[in-house]
Amino acid sequence: MAIKEGLRPGGRSARVQESVHNATRELLEAHERSSVTVPMIAARAGVTPSTIYRRWGDLSALLADVALERMRPDSEPANTGSLRGDLRAWAEQYLDEMSSEPGRNMMRDVQCSQTPGYCVTLIGGQLQTIVDRYPDSAPPNVDRLINLLAAPTVFRILFASAPLQVEELHELIELALE
Amino acid sequence: MAIKEGLRPGGRSARVQESVHNATRELLEAHERSSVTVPMIAARAGVTPSTIYRRWGDLSALLADVALERMRPDSEPANTGSLRGDLRAWAEQYLDEMSSEPGRNMMRDVQCSQTPGYCVTLIGGQLQTIVDRYPDSAPPNVDRLINLLAAPTVFRILFASAPLQVEELHELIELALE
Structure with missing residues (x-):
């Protein structure tokens, strides 16, 4: 959860995170999870794939972050x-x-x-x-x-x-x- | 475990399985697990990758099978x-x-x-x-x-x-x- 620490609520970083989380959740609801990819999430969230890779590292880390948030x-x-x-x-x-x-x-x-x-x-x-x-x-x-x-x-x-x-x-x- | 049912001990099918299991175990001991691939396992076991795909489907199913066997x-x-x-x-x-x-x-x-x-x-x-x-x-x-x-x-x-x-x-x- 370290990546969330120190985020200014409403700041750009927080908005990117919220948008990526929402996109991930929506895609997981609509598609087989094995077919969900980082480029799909990026497109839906309106960010570049490299934004996601830079921030989360890889898809499994992003899915883990979203799962923790949902818990x-x-x-x-x-x-x-x-x-x-x-x-x-x-x-x-x-x-x-x-x-x-x-x-x-x-x-x-x-x-x-x-x-x-x-x-x-x-x-x-x-x-x-x-x-x-x-x-x-x-x-x-x-x-x-x-x-x-x-x-x-x-x-x-x-x-x-x-x-x-x-x-x-x-x-x-x-x-x-x- | 269905794939083990009905194997004739010592038969060709049982020998392939043993050899693939051994190769997987040895590679997992020697390498980071994320770097172990089906072609590596196949090469070490002396079988073709397609033998492994046909029998186990994919790497995670093979790893699961080996893990159950080790348990x-x-x-x-x-x-x-x-x-x-x-x-x-x-x-x-x-x-x-x-x-x-x-x-x-x-x-x-x-x-x-x-x-x-x-x-x-x-x-x-x-x-x-x-x-x-x-x-x-x-x-x-x-x-x-x-x-x-x-x-x-x-x-x-x-x-x-x-x-x-x-x-x-x-x-x-x-x-x-x-």
């Missing part, structure tokens, strides 16, 4: 009024999103990023928001929630023949709350 | 005389292997395989071997061990800024044994 949640986790309820809502949505074709592609792209660790930072931020709502119920710490909820969700999607079932997810939540 | 454990899990001891030995070795550069590359390659689910089958087989040694200690089922030990190990390597610490792994083993 940034666009809202607070749902507030259901209970810790268990919030965790269920969050974990079920996470399972849904990551199991989808765009979710799988995001996970694949993010691994090519210079900063894949940012994923866990994002997830940790959301779980921390939930945990902070219930200080009186001695909530589990966020690392435990990451290990017991996010990890099995993603691992099973990437490396098993079937994703986690919702019932298994609920069992893992109970274990995390013990 | 196949070459020995039984260590037998320490206790369930806890066997799980610790297995999980520490798994963490070690997957954190290494070849381990990370294997995980990346396997995701391009047609059968990434085979990973969990391999891991499950090893954990089942351990569990079957201790029928009297009401061992946890294998899915629980996969979710609580293998998943956090791999997830943290791929998506967090730091891998699991051995102490965290031990805590997860205690949780799995509860």
